[in-house]
Amino acid sequence: MEILHRIVYLSSAARALSDSDIEAILATARQRNAQDGITGLMLFHDGSFLQVLEGPRAAVEACYARIVSDQRHHQIARMGSKDVDSRIFSEWEMASLPFSQVSREAQDSFHNIRDLQASDTMKRAENDPVTKAFLKTFLLSLR
Known part of the structure; x- marks a missing residue:
């Protein structure tokens, strides 16, 4: 059994990126993810991506x-990674939801996370294992 x-x-x-650029990215991701056994979620808003990938560890x-390595991305921050017992997005090769349809609370959290991720505070936190672990745990707890 794969982990x-x-x-x-x-x-x-x-x-x-235009809406058609995002649709092309999603189409490619869905096709490749179906082949690789990956499911997940991609949220794109105001030039930022939040993505969850889940499946076999190697894939x-x-x-x-x-x-x-994709030149369309920069300032990539891995917010967390872990082995899990089950999938959240088991039915989706890559779910996508227009940002306008996300709840106001989730929109505010997205902006706050993006601001935190880009801040000097986050860069400094990377140097302290305890703070880094706390921030990652907090960020992973947001739904």
Whole structure:
């Protein structure tokens, strides 16, 4: 039995992306993810991505490595990764939800996370294992 793994990351688009660009990214991701046994969620708003990838550990790590090397992304921050017992998005090769349909609370959290991720505070926290672990745990607890 393969070990399930989940990665949550934030990134910024390297350039302005149109709705058709996002649809093309989703179409490619859904096709590739179906082949690799990966499910997840992608949220894109105002030039920022929040993505959850889940599936076999090797496939998820390989997918994340492709994303990191993708020139459409920069300022990539891996917010958390861990082995899991079950999938959250078991029915979705890559779920996507227009930001306007996300609850106001979730929208506010998204902006706050993005601001935190881009701040000097987060960069300093990376140097302190306890603070880094606390922030990652907090960020992973947001739904």
